[in-house]
Amino acid sequence: MMGLLKRLWAVFDDRTGTSKLFGGALSHPVPNTTGWVGWSYALGSAVLFAFILQVVTGIALATAYIPSTANAFDSLVFITEQATAGRLLRGMHNFGATAMVVLVGLHMAQTFLVGAYKYPREANWLTGSVLLLLTMALSFTGQLLRWDQIAYWSVFVLAQQVARTPLIGTELTQLVLAGNTVNGATLSRFYAFHVFFIPALVFAFLALHLWLVLHHGVSEPPEAGRPVDPKTYRAWYHNFVERTGVPFWPDAAWRDVVFSLGVLAAVVALAVIVGPPHLEQPPDPTILEAYPRPDWYFVWIFAALALIPPAFEDLVILGAPLALGALLFLLPFVANKGERAPQRRPWAIAVVLLAVMMIGTLYVAGERAPWSPEFAAPPLPAQLLGPDPPPVVARGAVLYNQKGCEACHNIGGYGGAYGPELTEAGERLTREQLIIRILNGGEGMPAYAGKLTAEELEALVAFLESREGTEVGARERR
Ligand code: HEC
Numbered sequence: 517m518m519g520l521l522k523r524l525w526a527v528f529d530d531r532t533g534t535s536k537l538f539g540g541a542l543s544h545p546v547p548n549t550t551g552w553v554g555w556s557y558a559l560g561s562a563v564l565f566a567f568i569l570q571v572v573t574g575i576a577l578a579t580a581y582i583p584s585t586a587n588a589f590d591s592l593v594f595i596t597e598q599a600t601a602g603r604l605l606r607g608m609h610n611f612g613a614t615a616m617v618v619l620v621g622l623h624m625a626q627t628f629l630v631g632a633y634k635y636p637r638e639a640n641w642l643t644g645s646v647l648l649l650l651t652m653a654l655s656f657t658g659q660l661l662r663w664d665q666i667a668y669w670s671v672f673v674l675a676q677q678v679a680r681t682p683l684i685g686t687e688l689t690q691l692v693l694a695g696n697t698v699n700g701a702t703l704s705r706f707y708a709f710h711v712f713f714i715p716a717l718v719f720a721f722l723a724l725h726l727w728l729v730l731h732h733g734v735s736e737p738p739e740a741g742r743p744v745d746p747k748t749y750r751a752w753y754h755n756f757v758e759r760t761g762v763p764f765w766p767d768a769a770w771r772d773v774v775f776s777l778g779v780l781a782a783v784v785a786l787a788v789i790v791g792p793p794h795l796e797q798p799p800d801p802t803i804l805e806a807y808p809r810p811d812w813y814f815v816w817i818f819a820a821l822a823l824i825p826p827a828f829e830d831l832v833i834l835g836a837p838l839a840l841g842a843l844l845f846l847l848p849f850v851a852n853k854g855e856r857a858p859q860r861r862p863w864a865i866a867v868v869l870l871a872v873m874m875i876g877t878l879y880v881a882g883e884r885a886p887w888s889p890e891f892a893a894p895p896l897p898a899q900l901l902g903p904d905p906p907p908v909v910a911r912g913a914v915l916y917n918q919k920g921c922e923a924c925h926n927i928g929g930y931g932g933a934y935g936p937e938l939t940e941a942g943e944r945l946t947r948e949q950l951i952i953r954i955l956n957g958g959e960g961m962p963a964y965a966g967k968l969t970a971e972e973l974e975a976l977v978a979f980l981e982s983r984e985g986t987e988v989g990a991r992e993r994r
Pocket of ligand 1: 916919920935936938941944953958961962964
Protein backbone atom coordinates (compact mmCIF):
# COMPACT_ATOMS: atom_id res chain seq x y z
CA MET A 517 0.00 0.00 0.00
CA MET A 518 2.70 2.48 1.04
CA GLY A 519 4.72 1.43 -1.97
CA LEU A 520 1.80 2.21 -4.28
CA LEU A 521 1.27 5.63 -2.72
CA LYS A 522 4.96 6.39 -3.03
CA ARG A 523 4.92 5.44 -6.69
CA LEU A 524 1.79 7.50 -7.33
CA TRP A 525 3.41 10.47 -5.63
CA ALA A 526 6.58 10.02 -7.68
CA VAL A 527 4.57 10.10 -10.91
CA PHE A 528 2.51 13.09 -9.75
CA ASP A 529 5.60 14.98 -8.63
CA ASP A 530 7.45 14.20 -11.83
CA ARG A 531 4.60 15.52 -14.00
CA THR A 532 3.76 18.58 -11.88
CA GLY A 533 7.03 19.63 -10.24
CA THR A 534 5.30 20.02 -6.89
CA SER A 535 8.32 19.32 -4.73
CA LYS A 536 10.41 21.73 -6.77
CA LEU A 537 7.80 24.41 -6.10
CA PHE A 538 7.36 23.84 -2.37
CA GLY A 539 10.35 21.69 -1.44
CA GLY A 540 12.64 24.63 -0.86
CA ALA A 541 10.14 26.34 1.39
CA LEU A 542 9.57 23.20 3.42
CA SER A 543 13.15 22.13 3.88
CA HIS A 544 14.78 25.54 4.38
CA PRO A 545 16.61 25.70 7.69
CA VAL A 546 15.08 27.72 10.52
CA PRO A 547 16.48 28.50 13.97
CA ASN A 548 15.98 25.65 16.38
CA THR A 549 13.63 27.07 19.00
CA THR A 550 11.93 25.43 21.95
CA GLY A 551 9.41 26.27 24.66
CA TRP A 552 7.59 29.57 24.71
CA VAL A 553 9.93 31.10 22.17
CA GLY A 554 9.15 28.31 19.76
CA TRP A 555 5.41 28.81 20.16
CA SER A 556 5.69 32.57 19.65
CA TYR A 557 7.03 31.79 16.19
CA ALA A 558 3.70 30.15 15.36
CA LEU A 559 1.75 33.41 15.68
CA GLY A 560 2.44 34.51 12.11
CA SER A 561 1.22 31.30 10.53
CA ALA A 562 -1.84 31.42 12.81
CA VAL A 563 -2.74 34.81 11.31
CA LEU A 564 -2.42 33.29 7.86
CA PHE A 565 -4.63 30.42 8.91
CA ALA A 566 -7.24 32.78 10.38
CA PHE A 567 -7.28 34.72 7.13
CA ILE A 568 -7.82 31.59 5.05
CA LEU A 569 -10.61 30.64 7.43
CA GLN A 570 -12.20 34.05 6.81
CA VAL A 571 -11.98 33.57 3.06
CA VAL A 572 -13.66 30.17 3.27
CA THR A 573 -16.46 31.17 5.66
CA GLY A 574 -16.83 34.51 3.85
CA ILE A 575 -17.37 32.84 0.48
CA ALA A 576 -19.94 30.57 2.06
CA LEU A 577 -21.79 33.53 3.58
CA ALA A 578 -21.66 35.43 0.30
CA THR A 579 -23.66 32.69 -1.39
CA ALA A 580 -26.71 33.71 0.66
CA TYR A 581 -26.12 37.32 1.67
CA ILE A 582 -27.87 40.05 -0.36
CA PRO A 583 -26.02 43.39 -0.29
CA SER A 584 -29.00 45.68 -0.68
CA THR A 585 -30.69 47.89 1.90
CA ALA A 586 -34.01 46.17 1.37
CA ASN A 587 -32.69 42.63 1.79
CA ALA A 588 -29.41 42.64 3.69
CA PHE A 589 -30.92 42.44 7.13
CA ASP A 590 -33.46 39.80 6.19
CA SER A 591 -30.90 37.72 4.35
CA LEU A 592 -28.80 37.66 7.52
CA VAL A 593 -31.81 36.58 9.53
CA PHE A 594 -32.35 33.84 6.95
CA ILE A 595 -28.69 32.75 7.13
CA THR A 596 -28.80 32.67 10.91
CA GLU A 597 -32.10 30.93 11.38
CA GLN A 598 -32.70 28.75 8.35
CA ALA A 599 -29.69 28.22 6.10
CA THR A 600 -27.73 25.01 6.57
CA ALA A 601 -24.94 25.64 9.07
CA GLY A 602 -25.64 29.34 8.61
CA ARG A 603 -25.51 30.16 12.28
CA LEU A 604 -22.22 28.30 12.63
CA LEU A 605 -20.73 30.04 9.59
CA ARG A 606 -21.75 33.52 10.74
CA GLY A 607 -20.36 32.79 14.17
CA MET A 608 -17.12 31.47 12.72
CA HIS A 609 -16.75 34.46 10.45
CA ASN A 610 -17.30 36.78 13.38
CA PHE A 611 -14.94 35.09 15.81
CA GLY A 612 -12.51 34.43 12.97
CA ALA A 613 -12.30 38.19 12.47
CA THR A 614 -11.66 38.64 16.18
CA ALA A 615 -9.00 35.95 16.05
CA MET A 616 -7.33 37.62 13.11
CA VAL A 617 -7.24 41.04 14.78
CA VAL A 618 -5.93 39.60 18.06
CA LEU A 619 -3.33 37.39 16.37
CA VAL A 620 -2.10 40.21 14.13
CA GLY A 621 -1.70 42.35 17.25
CA LEU A 622 0.20 39.63 19.10
CA HIS A 623 2.36 38.80 16.10
CA MET A 624 3.24 42.45 15.75
CA ALA A 625 3.99 42.94 19.46
CA GLN A 626 6.18 39.84 19.41
CA THR A 627 8.22 40.82 16.34
CA PHE A 628 8.57 44.30 17.77
CA LEU A 629 9.71 43.07 21.19
CA VAL A 630 12.43 40.84 19.79
CA GLY A 631 13.52 43.42 17.22
CA ALA A 632 12.77 41.12 14.31
CA TYR A 633 12.15 44.20 12.15
CA LYS A 634 15.86 45.05 12.17
CA TYR A 635 18.22 44.50 9.25
CA PRO A 636 17.63 42.80 6.84
CA ARG A 637 13.93 42.32 7.64
CA GLU A 638 12.77 45.95 7.40
CA ALA A 639 10.51 45.15 4.45
CA ASN A 640 8.91 42.31 6.43
CA TRP A 641 7.83 44.90 9.00
CA LEU A 642 6.57 47.33 6.36
CA THR A 643 4.47 44.77 4.50
CA GLY A 644 3.24 43.52 7.88
CA SER A 645 2.17 47.04 8.82
CA VAL A 646 0.19 47.29 5.61
CA LEU A 647 -1.43 43.96 6.43
CA LEU A 648 -2.37 45.29 9.88
CA LEU A 649 -4.15 48.26 8.32
CA LEU A 650 -5.86 46.01 5.78
CA THR A 651 -7.05 43.74 8.60
CA MET A 652 -8.60 46.73 10.36
CA ALA A 653 -10.22 47.83 7.10
CA LEU A 654 -11.64 44.35 6.56
CA SER A 655 -13.14 44.27 10.05
CA PHE A 656 -14.64 47.70 9.71
CA THR A 657 -16.18 47.18 6.27
CA GLY A 658 -17.51 43.83 7.45
CA GLN A 659 -19.42 45.48 10.28
CA LEU A 660 -21.54 47.59 7.95
CA LEU A 661 -22.63 44.51 6.04
CA ARG A 662 -24.58 43.53 9.14
CA TRP A 663 -26.73 46.53 8.22
CA ASP A 664 -28.31 47.08 11.60
CA GLN A 665 -28.40 50.07 13.94
CA ILE A 666 -24.91 49.50 15.31
CA ALA A 667 -23.36 49.06 11.90
CA TYR A 668 -25.13 52.10 10.52
CA TRP A 669 -24.06 54.45 13.28
CA SER A 670 -20.50 53.17 13.39
CA VAL A 671 -20.05 54.13 9.77
CA PHE A 672 -21.81 57.40 10.41
CA VAL A 673 -19.23 58.22 13.05
CA LEU A 674 -16.38 57.18 10.79
CA ALA A 675 -17.72 59.46 8.08
CA GLN A 676 -17.79 62.38 10.49
CA GLN A 677 -14.11 61.83 11.23
CA VAL A 678 -13.11 61.38 7.62
CA ALA A 679 -14.94 64.58 6.72
CA ARG A 680 -12.47 66.52 8.86
CA THR A 681 -9.50 65.71 6.67
CA PRO A 682 -8.29 69.06 5.36
CA LEU A 683 -8.66 69.93 1.66
CA ILE A 684 -10.05 66.57 0.52
CA GLY A 685 -12.40 65.81 3.44
CA THR A 686 -15.58 66.08 1.42
CA GLU A 687 -14.27 64.05 -1.50
CA LEU A 688 -12.90 61.39 0.82
CA THR A 689 -16.22 61.09 2.65
CA GLN A 690 -18.02 60.72 -0.64
CA LEU A 691 -15.56 58.05 -1.68
CA VAL A 692 -16.16 56.09 1.52
CA LEU A 693 -19.92 56.55 1.67
CA ALA A 694 -20.57 56.64 -2.07
CA GLY A 695 -22.57 59.82 -1.52
CA ASN A 696 -23.30 62.24 1.27
CA THR A 697 -25.17 59.92 3.58
CA VAL A 698 -25.08 56.28 4.63
CA ASN A 699 -27.43 54.61 2.17
CA GLY A 700 -27.77 51.73 -0.26
CA ALA A 701 -24.82 52.86 -2.35
CA THR A 702 -22.70 52.83 0.81
CA LEU A 703 -23.64 49.23 1.41
CA SER A 704 -22.66 48.25 -2.15
CA ARG A 705 -19.38 50.06 -1.80
CA PHE A 706 -18.53 48.47 1.51
CA TYR A 707 -19.48 45.09 0.12
CA ALA A 708 -17.21 45.49 -2.89
CA PHE A 709 -14.36 46.62 -0.66
CA HIS A 710 -14.95 43.88 1.85
CA VAL A 711 -15.15 40.95 -0.55
CA PHE A 712 -13.07 41.99 -3.55
CA PHE A 713 -10.76 44.92 -3.18
CA ILE A 714 -9.28 44.57 0.32
CA PRO A 715 -8.91 40.77 0.19
CA ALA A 716 -7.11 41.13 -3.15
CA LEU A 717 -4.70 43.58 -1.50
CA VAL A 718 -4.27 41.20 1.44
CA PHE A 719 -3.35 38.35 -0.91
CA ALA A 720 -0.82 40.52 -2.70
CA PHE A 721 0.84 41.77 0.48
CA LEU A 722 0.70 38.31 2.06
CA ALA A 723 2.56 36.88 -0.92
CA LEU A 724 5.19 39.59 -0.53
CA HIS A 725 5.36 39.11 3.23
CA LEU A 726 5.80 35.34 2.92
CA TRP A 727 8.34 35.67 0.16
CA LEU A 728 10.35 37.99 2.38
CA VAL A 729 10.20 35.52 5.26
CA LEU A 730 11.66 32.84 2.97
CA HIS A 731 14.14 35.20 1.39
CA HIS A 732 15.67 36.47 4.64
CA GLY A 733 15.04 33.37 6.69
CA VAL A 734 13.18 33.29 10.00
CA SER A 735 14.85 35.61 12.48
CA GLU A 736 16.81 33.91 15.22
CA PRO A 737 15.80 34.38 18.86
CA PRO A 738 17.68 37.45 20.11
CA GLU A 739 20.49 37.23 22.57
CA ALA A 740 21.64 40.12 24.74
CA GLY A 741 25.05 41.35 23.65
CA ARG A 742 24.67 40.10 20.08
CA PRO A 743 23.75 43.28 18.18
CA VAL A 744 22.74 43.32 14.53
CA ASP A 745 25.44 44.72 12.29
CA PRO A 746 24.25 45.10 8.67
CA LYS A 747 27.80 44.56 7.42
CA THR A 748 28.19 41.11 8.91
CA TYR A 749 24.68 39.93 9.73
CA ARG A 750 23.85 37.98 6.57
CA ALA A 751 27.02 35.92 6.64
CA TRP A 752 26.62 35.35 10.35
CA TYR A 753 22.95 34.29 10.04
CA HIS A 754 23.72 31.95 7.16
CA ASN A 755 26.40 30.26 9.16
CA PHE A 756 24.16 30.21 12.26
CA VAL A 757 21.20 28.40 10.68
CA GLU A 758 23.44 26.07 8.73
CA ARG A 759 25.13 25.06 11.95
CA THR A 760 22.30 25.03 14.48
CA GLY A 761 19.11 25.23 12.41
CA VAL A 762 16.52 22.54 11.69
CA PRO A 763 14.45 22.01 8.54
CA PHE A 764 11.20 23.98 8.66
CA TRP A 765 9.19 20.86 7.89
CA PRO A 766 8.58 19.05 10.16
CA ASP A 767 10.82 20.26 12.99
CA ALA A 768 9.32 23.76 13.33
CA ALA A 769 6.12 23.46 11.33
CA TRP A 770 4.41 21.07 13.72
CA ARG A 771 3.92 23.94 16.14
CA ASP A 772 2.31 26.02 13.39
CA VAL A 773 -0.07 23.17 12.65
CA VAL A 774 -0.97 22.61 16.30
CA PHE A 775 -1.40 26.32 17.00
CA SER A 776 -3.60 26.82 13.93
CA LEU A 777 -5.74 23.84 14.85
CA GLY A 778 -6.09 25.39 18.30
CA VAL A 779 -7.29 28.62 16.70
CA LEU A 780 -9.78 26.64 14.62
CA ALA A 781 -11.06 24.81 17.69
CA ALA A 782 -11.48 28.07 19.62
CA VAL A 783 -13.31 29.77 16.73
CA VAL A 784 -15.68 26.84 16.24
CA ALA A 785 -16.29 26.52 19.98
CA LEU A 786 -17.12 30.23 20.33
CA ALA A 787 -19.30 30.12 17.22
CA VAL A 788 -21.28 27.23 18.66
CA ILE A 789 -21.46 28.40 22.28
CA VAL A 790 -21.75 32.18 21.89
CA GLY A 791 -23.11 32.31 18.37
CA PRO A 792 -23.02 35.09 15.79
CA PRO A 793 -23.55 38.73 16.77
CA HIS A 794 -27.13 39.47 17.67
CA LEU A 795 -28.99 41.23 14.86
CA GLU A 796 -30.40 44.47 16.17
CA GLN A 797 -33.22 46.13 14.32
CA PRO A 798 -32.56 47.34 10.75
CA PRO A 799 -31.00 50.82 10.70
CA ASP A 800 -33.30 53.73 11.40
CA PRO A 801 -31.68 57.16 11.11
CA THR A 802 -34.38 58.74 13.27
CA ILE A 803 -33.43 56.65 16.29
CA LEU A 804 -30.56 58.72 17.54
CA GLU A 805 -30.31 56.98 20.85
CA ALA A 806 -29.11 53.76 19.32
CA TYR A 807 -25.93 52.38 20.74
CA PRO A 808 -23.49 53.16 17.98
CA ARG A 809 -21.10 50.70 19.48
CA PRO A 810 -18.64 49.16 17.08
CA ASP A 811 -17.22 45.67 17.45
CA TRP A 812 -15.09 45.47 20.55
CA TYR A 813 -11.72 45.96 18.90
CA PHE A 814 -12.82 49.36 17.65
CA VAL A 815 -14.41 50.51 20.92
CA TRP A 816 -11.16 52.04 22.15
CA ILE A 817 -10.83 54.14 19.00
CA PHE A 818 -14.37 55.43 19.45
CA ALA A 819 -13.69 56.16 23.11
CA ALA A 820 -10.56 58.08 22.16
CA LEU A 821 -12.53 60.11 19.63
CA ALA A 822 -15.21 60.87 22.18
CA LEU A 823 -12.82 61.89 24.95
CA ILE A 824 -10.77 64.41 22.99
CA PRO A 825 -11.40 67.93 24.35
CA PRO A 826 -13.35 69.78 21.65
CA ALA A 827 -10.64 72.42 21.26
CA PHE A 828 -8.11 69.83 20.10
CA GLU A 829 -10.48 67.61 18.16
CA ASP A 830 -9.31 68.46 14.67
CA LEU A 831 -5.68 68.33 15.70
CA VAL A 832 -5.96 64.93 17.39
CA ILE A 833 -8.26 63.33 14.82
CA LEU A 834 -5.81 64.16 12.08
CA GLY A 835 -2.60 64.10 14.04
CA ALA A 836 -2.95 60.85 15.96
CA PRO A 837 -3.39 58.52 12.97
CA LEU A 838 -0.63 60.34 11.12
CA ALA A 839 1.71 60.10 14.10
CA LEU A 840 0.91 56.43 14.73
CA GLY A 841 1.23 55.67 11.02
CA ALA A 842 4.57 57.46 10.86
CA LEU A 843 5.84 55.54 13.90
CA LEU A 844 4.77 52.27 12.34
CA PHE A 845 6.31 52.91 8.96
CA LEU A 846 9.41 54.81 10.05
CA LEU A 847 10.45 52.37 12.77
CA PRO A 848 12.57 50.08 10.56
CA PHE A 849 14.24 53.07 8.96
CA VAL A 850 15.38 54.70 12.18
CA ALA A 851 16.18 51.64 14.30
CA ASN A 852 17.36 48.85 12.02
CA LYS A 853 20.55 47.85 13.78
CA GLY A 854 21.98 47.21 17.22
CA GLU A 855 20.61 45.17 20.09
CA ARG A 856 17.55 43.02 19.53
CA ALA A 857 17.09 41.50 22.97
CA PRO A 858 14.15 43.05 24.84
CA GLN A 859 16.10 43.21 28.10
CA ARG A 860 18.55 45.57 26.36
CA ARG A 861 15.70 47.64 24.87
CA PRO A 862 13.58 48.64 27.86
CA TRP A 863 11.86 51.32 25.81
CA ALA A 864 10.48 48.62 23.51
CA ILE A 865 8.88 46.88 26.50
CA ALA A 866 7.60 50.26 27.70
CA VAL A 867 6.03 50.99 24.30
CA VAL A 868 4.18 47.66 24.26
CA LEU A 869 3.00 48.06 27.87
CA LEU A 870 1.91 51.62 27.20
CA ALA A 871 -0.01 50.61 24.08
CA VAL A 872 -1.73 47.76 25.93
CA MET A 873 -2.60 50.06 28.84
CA MET A 874 -3.88 52.82 26.58
CA ILE A 875 -6.05 50.49 24.53
CA GLY A 876 -7.25 48.73 27.68
CA THR A 877 -8.19 51.92 29.50
CA LEU A 878 -9.96 53.39 26.51
CA TYR A 879 -11.76 50.11 25.98
CA VAL A 880 -13.04 50.11 29.55
CA ALA A 881 -14.08 53.75 29.21
CA GLY A 882 -15.86 52.95 25.97
CA GLU A 883 -17.67 49.94 27.41
CA ARG A 884 -18.82 51.80 30.52
CA ALA A 885 -20.11 54.82 28.67
CA PRO A 886 -23.87 54.89 28.30
CA TRP A 887 -23.53 56.44 24.91
CA SER A 888 -20.96 56.29 22.24
CA PRO A 889 -19.19 58.05 20.63
CA GLU A 890 -20.20 61.30 22.31
CA PHE A 891 -20.39 60.27 25.90
CA ALA A 892 -18.80 60.15 29.30
CA ALA A 893 -18.71 63.90 29.76
CA PRO A 894 -17.62 64.63 33.32
CA PRO A 895 -20.21 66.48 35.46
CA LEU A 896 -20.15 70.24 35.07
CA PRO A 897 -17.79 71.88 37.57
CA ALA A 898 -19.53 73.52 40.50
CA GLN A 899 -18.15 76.98 39.82
CA LEU A 900 -20.22 77.12 36.64
CA LEU A 901 -23.31 77.17 38.82
CA GLY A 902 -22.06 80.01 41.03
CA PRO A 903 -22.34 80.02 44.80
CA ASP A 904 -25.49 78.57 46.37
CA PRO A 905 -27.51 77.70 43.28
CA PRO A 906 -31.22 77.06 43.89
CA PRO A 907 -31.77 73.31 44.38
CA VAL A 908 -33.80 73.00 41.19
CA VAL A 909 -30.95 74.53 39.16
CA ALA A 910 -28.39 72.25 40.77
CA ARG A 911 -30.63 69.25 40.01
CA GLY A 912 -30.97 70.46 36.43
CA ALA A 913 -27.20 70.59 36.06
CA VAL A 914 -26.93 66.97 37.17
CA LEU A 915 -29.67 65.91 34.75
CA TYR A 916 -28.02 67.89 31.99
CA ASN A 917 -25.02 65.63 32.43
CA GLN A 918 -26.94 62.39 33.04
CA LYS A 919 -29.34 62.71 30.12
CA GLY A 920 -26.53 63.14 27.66
CA CYS A 921 -27.16 66.81 26.86
CA GLU A 922 -23.58 67.66 27.75
CA ALA A 923 -22.34 65.14 25.21
CA CYS A 924 -23.60 67.33 22.39
CA HIS A 925 -23.82 70.83 23.91
CA ASN A 926 -21.15 73.07 25.32
CA ILE A 927 -21.63 75.24 28.39
CA GLY A 928 -18.80 77.50 29.53
CA GLY A 929 -16.22 75.38 27.74
CA TYR A 930 -17.49 72.00 28.98
CA GLY A 931 -19.22 69.46 26.78
CA GLY A 932 -19.49 68.44 23.15
CA ALA A 933 -19.65 70.61 20.06
CA TYR A 934 -22.22 68.62 18.10
CA GLY A 935 -25.21 70.83 19.01
CA PRO A 936 -25.30 74.62 19.52
CA GLU A 937 -23.50 76.11 22.51
CA LEU A 938 -25.85 76.66 25.45
CA THR A 939 -23.64 78.93 27.59
CA GLU A 940 -26.08 81.79 27.09
CA ALA A 941 -29.20 79.72 26.49
CA GLY A 942 -31.07 81.63 29.20
CA GLU A 943 -30.50 84.89 27.34
CA ARG A 944 -31.18 83.63 23.85
CA LEU A 945 -34.17 81.37 24.37
CA THR A 946 -37.45 81.74 26.17
CA ARG A 947 -38.79 79.19 28.56
CA GLU A 948 -41.27 77.99 25.92
CA GLN A 949 -38.57 77.66 23.28
CA LEU A 950 -36.45 75.60 25.65
CA ILE A 951 -39.31 73.27 26.51
CA ILE A 952 -40.36 72.82 22.89
CA ARG A 953 -36.84 72.04 21.76
CA ILE A 954 -36.15 69.57 24.53
CA LEU A 955 -39.42 67.70 24.05
CA ASN A 956 -39.52 67.77 20.26
CA GLY A 957 -35.84 67.59 19.41
CA GLY A 958 -34.67 68.90 16.08
CA GLU A 959 -32.29 68.08 13.32
CA GLY A 960 -29.61 66.03 15.05
CA MET A 961 -31.20 66.52 18.47
CA PRO A 962 -33.14 63.63 19.95
CA ALA A 963 -36.70 64.30 21.18
CA TYR A 964 -36.90 63.83 24.94
CA ALA A 965 -40.71 63.75 25.17
CA GLY A 966 -41.63 60.67 27.15
CA LYS A 967 -38.06 60.26 28.39
CA LEU A 968 -38.18 62.95 31.06
CA THR A 969 -40.58 63.31 33.98
CA ALA A 970 -42.28 66.69 34.45
CA GLU A 971 -40.02 67.33 37.43
CA GLU A 972 -36.90 66.52 35.40
CA LEU A 973 -37.99 68.78 32.55
CA GLU A 974 -38.67 71.58 35.01
CA ALA A 975 -35.20 71.23 36.54
CA LEU A 976 -33.46 71.12 33.13
CA VAL A 977 -35.28 74.22 31.97
CA ALA A 978 -34.53 76.03 35.22
CA PHE A 979 -30.87 75.17 34.81
CA LEU A 980 -30.74 76.37 31.20
CA GLU A 981 -32.64 79.54 32.08
CA SER A 982 -29.94 80.32 34.62
CA ARG A 983 -27.30 80.23 31.85
CA GLU A 984 -26.64 83.84 31.03
CA GLY A 985 -23.16 84.07 29.67
CA THR A 986 -20.01 83.33 31.56
CA GLU A 987 -18.51 86.20 33.53
CA VAL A 988 -21.14 88.77 32.63
CA GLY A 989 -24.04 86.68 33.83
CA ALA A 990 -22.25 85.61 36.96
CA ARG A 991 -21.28 89.18 37.86
CA GLU A 992 -24.79 90.51 37.34
CA ARG A 993 -26.17 87.85 39.60
CA ARG A 994 -23.78 88.85 42.35
C1 HEC B 1 -27.19 63.95 19.93
C2 HEC B 1 -26.80 65.25 20.33
C3 HEC B 1 -27.73 66.07 21.22
C4 HEC B 1 -28.18 65.74 22.48
C5 HEC B 1 -27.92 64.47 23.25
C6 HEC B 1 -28.93 66.87 22.94
N1 HEC B 1 -28.97 67.83 21.98
FE1 HEC B 1 -29.86 69.62 22.13
N2 HEC B 1 -29.41 70.00 20.19
C7 HEC B 1 -28.65 69.21 19.38
C8 HEC B 1 -28.62 69.79 18.06
C9 HEC B 1 -27.88 69.22 16.86
C10 HEC B 1 -29.38 70.97 18.11
C11 HEC B 1 -29.70 71.92 16.96
C12 HEC B 1 -31.03 71.45 16.40
C13 HEC B 1 -31.60 72.35 15.33
O1 HEC B 1 -31.10 73.43 15.14
O2 HEC B 1 -32.59 71.87 14.72
C14 HEC B 1 -29.84 71.09 19.47
C15 HEC B 1 -30.60 72.14 19.95
C16 HEC B 1 -30.90 72.34 21.27
C17 HEC B 1 -31.46 73.53 21.83
C18 HEC B 1 -31.76 74.78 21.04
C19 HEC B 1 -30.49 75.59 20.98
C20 HEC B 1 -30.56 76.81 20.09
O3 HEC B 1 -29.61 77.58 20.19
O4 HEC B 1 -31.51 76.92 19.32
C21 HEC B 1 -31.61 73.34 23.17
C22 HEC B 1 -32.14 74.31 24.19
C23 HEC B 1 -31.14 72.01 23.46
N3 HEC B 1 -30.71 71.43 22.30
C24 HEC B 1 -31.13 71.43 24.72
C25 HEC B 1 -30.78 70.14 24.98
C26 HEC B 1 -30.98 69.48 26.23
C27 HEC B 1 -31.54 70.12 27.50
C28 HEC B 1 -30.56 68.21 26.07
C29 HEC B 1 -30.58 67.09 27.10
C30 HEC B 1 -31.84 66.77 27.67
C31 HEC B 1 -30.07 68.08 24.72
N4 HEC B 1 -30.24 69.26 24.09
C32 HEC B 1 -29.53 66.91 24.19
C33 HEC B 1 -28.03 68.03 19.73
C34 HEC B 1 -28.25 67.37 20.92
